[in-house]
Amino acid sequence: MTAEAGGARDLADLARRRFAVDHTVVSAIGPAGELTATPLERQRAWRASLPRDRDAVIEHLVPRIDRSIERTQPVFQGRQRGQLDLTSEEIKARVDDLAPWHVPFALGFGRATVRDPVKAAAYEERLLFRRDLINGTLAELLGDDLADTTALDLGCNCGYFTLDLATRGARQVDGIDLRPENIAQAQFLAEHFGVDNVSFRAVDAKDLEPGRQWDVVLNLGLLYHVTQPFELVQQTYDLCRRAAIIDTVCVREPVSAFYVPTDRDVSSHAEGRAPAELHPSYRGVLDTIRHAGFSDVFEITGHCDDPHPSYAHATRRCFLATR
Numbered sequence: 001m002t003a004e005a006g007g008a009r010d011l012a013d014l015a016r017r018r019f020a021v022d023h024t025v026v027s028a029i030g031p032a033g034e035l036t037a038t039p040l041e042r043q044r045a046w047r048a049s050l051p052r053d054r055d056a057v058i059e060h061l062v063p064r065i066d067r068s069i070e071r072t073q074p075v076f077q078g079r080q081r082g083q084l085d086l087t088s089e090e091i092k093a094r095v096d097d098l099a100p101w102h103v104p105f106a107l108g109f110g111r112a113t114v115r116d117p118v119k120a121a122a123y124e125e126r127l128l129f130r131r132d133l134i135n136g137t138l139a140e141l142l143g144d145d146l147a148d149t150t151a152l153d154l155g156c157n158c159g160y161f162t163l164d165l166a167t168r169g170a171r172q173v174d175g176i177d178l179r180p181e182n183i184a185q186a187q188f189l190a191e192h193f194g195v196d197n198v199s200f201r202a203v204d205a206k207d208l209e210p211g212r213q214w215d216v217v218l219n220l221g222l223l224y225h226v227t228q229p230f231e232l233v234q235q236t237y238d239l240c241r242r243a244a245i246i247d248t249v250c251v252r253e254p255v256s257a258f259y260v261p262t263d264r265d266v267s268s269h270a271e272g273r274a275p276a277e278l279h280p281s282y283r284g285v286l287d288t289i290r291h292a293g294f295s296d297v298f299e300i301t302g303h304c305d306d307p308h309p310s311y312a313h314a315t316r317r318c319f320l321a322t323r
Contacts, residue, residue: 040261043251058314059254059282062297065320067137069302071128074160075167076193082108083194091192098185103127103158105189113185129308131164133318134220134245137300139168141320142216146170152214152239154205155222159186159198165218166198174214175200178273205235215242223248224279229258230288237292240323245300246289247318249279249310256283282317294321 086094088109095101101113104120104127114120139146146169153162156175163186166173177183180202190198217240219232226232236244251259258278265275280288289297300318302311310316 038262043259047252057254058252060299061283061286062299062319064299064301065137066301066303067133067140069129069132069136069304069307071125071132071304073128074131074164076163076189076195077106079193082192084192086192094188098181098188101158101185103160107192125306126308127160129302129304129311130220130247131161133300133302133308133311134218134247135161135165135168137320138165138216138245149216150174150214151216151218152176153218153220154236154239155220155225156186156200156218157182157221159189159200161218161220162186162198162200163189163193163195166195167193171197173198176203176205176208178202178204205232208239213239213241216240217244219244220247221249223285225277227274227276227278229278229280230291233288233292237294237321237323243320243322244294245318245320246285248285248316250285250315250317251279251281252314253281254283255281256287257281258284282314285317285319289319289321292321294323296322298322 082091088111091107091109091111095107095111095113102123104112104114104124106112112120114123142149149170151162151165151170151173153159153165153173153175156162156177159175159182162173162175175183175186175198177186177200183200183202186200189195190200217236219236223229223232223246233246236246251257258280260276261279262276264277286297298320300320302308308316311318
């Protein structure tokens with residue numbers, strides 16, 4: 001066998017000998033376009049290379065529900081002395097036992113889940129915006145029907161939105177999450193604040209009982225943590241009788257696509273199972289929601305003096321999808 005007719009491992013060297021191969025790197029986004037950069041670095045560099053007027057375009061392809069956002073505390077936060085009748089030191093011990101905490105809750109006696117006041121204030125400001133944008137819109141939409149509404153909170157984390165919707169008057173709200181530590185926090189909070197019309201379970205959404213449905217399904221901050229987004233949105237459709245709210249990170253580039261960040265820290269309370277994720281573009285979210293079978297899609301937007309920056313810049317968006 002001659003060198004010209006060598007095995008597969010020789011093909012690269014053969015190509016270099018036979019052809020004039022140009023190894024010059026040409027990238028539309030500069031050095032970060034090389035494959036040695038992470039996907040996030042490449043995407044950020046590409047965005048930074050765009051003209052300012054191009055970057056300012058925010059697409060809106062579905063009807064929008066625009067609300068004036070009020071950052072008010074949820075009802076359950078007014079029950080700061082708690083229903084467990086714990087002393088100040090007992091509350092501290094429970095908080096320490098369930099740490100780390102990433103959502104601020106005031107628990108009475110000056111005790112809180114996030115003790116750094118600067119961090120707590122920053123977290124709370126953004127959380128209260130999302131609370132009114134999501135649950136406020138849902139409560140306003142349902143009106144008196146809320147009292148007869150059941151809801152499922154997929155990937156509920158420590159149960160903030162679950163507890164809030166329950167204390168707004170929903171008949172029953174169930175929260176599920178992959179991580180037992182998140183569910184332990186949620187169960188403590190439900191007991192502490194005396195919220196009875198909630199339940200929490202550590203279970204993967206795909207392992208829920210087949211055929212069971214809730215009136216409303218919350219899919220908040222979950223879509224971009226999975227590797228099977230079509231299946232997740234399809235399951236969201238199958239689980240709801242009436243509607244779902246899908247709140248997600250959105251890539252702004254005007255293409256129906258999913259961007260792939262890697263090297264995710266799966267030990268984090270807010271991450272999914274896999275170290276890689278699929279982050280949808282705005283058009284990708286809409287196409288995925290429609291593919292699942294939802295009949296109508298609305299974007300929920302909110303305005304106030306100091307809006308949440310991710311929603312203001314359209315790098316995070318919220319959708320109401322109805323069956």
